[in-house]
Amino acid sequence: QLQLQESGPGLVKPSETLSLTCSVSGGSVSSSSYYWGWIRQPPGKGLEWIGSIHYSGSTYFNPSLKSRVTISVDTSKNQLSLKLSSVTAADTAVYYCARSYYLQPKIDYWGQGTLVTVSS
């Protein structure tokens, strides 16, 4: 059974960079059929797709976040990572890592999510 687990600081200061890691077990990030991505959800609000990556290196991002987002995959560690720069309070959210079938909205596995608060 595939499992995804997010980890990283729960508190980030404004203007700093948010960094999260997603550890994948029970499956490989190197599978050619899947993209691995990040989705966030501000408290009490809806879901927002941040971006997705294929193990080959292909990446796609939400245009509204593209200038601040880096997503990478480490096949040796079976992990993916997210970096979001110049954060503000508006970036406070639960961040989920997830697997999708190719770059389709068929997101079949999700991590449990991790709350990141941006505050000084």
Next chain:
Amino acid sequence: QSALTQPASVSGSPGQSITISCTGTSSDVGGYNYVSWYQQHPGKAPKLMIYDVTSRPSGVSNRFSGSKSGNTASLTISGLQAEDEADYYCSSFTSSSTLVFGGGTKLTVL
């Protein structure tokens, strides 16, 4: 990219059927058969309920069904049960090779 448009809330009594709409454009919902629906209970990660407009993942009840007409996709839940009370989100692939979600719909089972 703009979020897909969903009603903020819908409600129904046990045993009834409800339908949640998801309106986009010809650049997303209307242009591709890549629309999915997710169920999210409070404090939990979303769960895939429908993909490719009409397909159900293994293990999802056949009370859940999806359809699409033009730029609007719909999720229908028949035989409403108390456990169906949750937030529901639609999502679509877009012509920019991105994914977009709807704003979410809160389903209340009366």
